[in-house]
Amino acid sequence: MPRHVDHDARRRRIADAVCDLIADRGIEGVTLRDVAARAEVSMGAVQRTFPTGDLMLGFALDHIIAKTQERGARRIDTSGSKGSAKTLLSITLQEMSLAGSGQRAEATVWLTFTAAAAVREDFRAVLREHHEKSGKLLAWLIDYGKNAGEIRPDLNTAGETRALRTFVDGITQHFALGLVTTRSAHRLIDDHLRGWWTSREAKTRS
Template sequence: MPRQVDHDARRSEIARAVCELIAERGIEAATLRETADRAGVSMGAVQRAFSKDGMLRCALDHLSAQIKQRATARIETSPEPKSARTLLTVTLQELVFADPDQRVAARVWLAFVSHAATRAEFAEVIRTALADTLDLIVWLLEFGRSTGEIRDDVVIAPTARRLQLLVDGLTQHVVLGHTTAAAAHAEVDAAVRELTGM
């Protein structure tokens, strides 16, 4: 009998390989052949699963899934997992990609952003990711308002935008070694404390 292939696991392994290649040598290094070698699969398997652009987009989806998994794990083990402040702080900190085990994710994200400057189709993917992130931050602020944790005088939409800009800027500074993970997390903490008045 032919061996059953776990297509989801294979796509995940290919996405991980793409991310590693991009983090090490940039987007142009993530060729079908290099990706197949890194993932330990045939080039035909990669071609059947993705076009080159589809492979890169899957890598971006892989990053999003990692953020969600990490944030969920941190929130569930926090002292106040249902607190809006916890949800907002942890989510923003994860979006910075500051921790040492997030360096691959940070480099990949910045490589995608750089690539999007000259590729319209990638610019659209990045804009969608940014819009989704902004919507999430707005929701978290509104949730915090409903629980009484976010101050009544905080204007939600522009505040969400400023938080997103803070996170994006911190990512760049961490990757370039201009600031540390601890300092980046402290900046997020301070921003959230200002909104909660705590």
């Protein structure tokens, strides 16, 4: 009988191998032979899964975004926050920053793709879409916090959303360079948000 192949699992496995190689050597160091060896599959399996190198790299970038979203969703589900805007925002920003324990390689890969996007429209399109979606999520969370009475109603949602994206990108860079630890990166996020809370919310969190 032919062996059943989980194609989604194979794609993720290859994407993980690609990311590992990028973290070690940069995008230029990603070769078909090395990807196959790192993923422990044949070169033919890699080529059947991704007919071109560009498709393979593009999926690896999408894979990082998907992993970040899944990790954030799991943390929120198990946080016991009961809809707290503070917890939702804190976890979301921590995951967006890629500054979690053991995530330095992932942050490095993300920055590598970001740098490459300056000259590659395919990467730029993916990153722009990601920034647009994450911006909408942050704006929704801010407005949610306002409606719940946790966040000051005078806070400018659009302006703070743009500032948050820039702020988080800076943390990713500093984390990848080893300038901040996971603990200090997460503390920076919480310190940034501290001025947003209403007097009532600040008292309940003190």
